Amino acid sequence: MQSSDLVRxxxxxxxxxEAYPKQEALDGIAMHIHNFWEPRMRNExxxxxxxxxxxxxxxxxxxxxxxxxxxxxxxxxAVMQSQNKTAPTGAxxxxxxxxxxxx
Numbered sequence: 001m002q003s004s005d006l007v008r009x010x011x012x013x014x015x016x017x018e019a020y021p022k023q024e025a026l027d028g029i030a031m032h033i034h035n036f037w038e039p040r041m042r043n044e045x046x047x048x049x050x051x052x053x054x055x056x057x058x059x060x061x062x063x064x065x066x067x068x069x070x071x072x073x074x075x076x077x078a079v080m081q082s083q084n085k086t087a088p089t090g091a092x093x094x095x096x097x098x099x100x101x102x103x
């Protein structure tokens with residue numbers, strides 16, 4: 001794909017999101033690129049940005065700077081630790097004939 005086509009499409013996306021609050025616009029641009037541009041186009045865009053990103057809108061450049069950095073914060077895995085050492089009590093499981101997974 002020609003660089004001029006990438007620039008034109010990128011600037012159209014940025015122009016659409018200009019009316020949004022800034023953070024919403026940045027997120028919207030990044031999500032659009034991620035969801036709708038195929039990997040080949042994203043790779044070409046990254047190479048174009050690495051060369052300076054000439055003629056790209058400032059809003060688009062800002063969105064891509066954070067997009068190519070990756071997630072804003074590392075994903076943390078929740079660890080749930082039970083304060084109870086015994087299993088909860090409740091109703092006994094059904095063992096009725098002919099129903100459920102038992103056959």
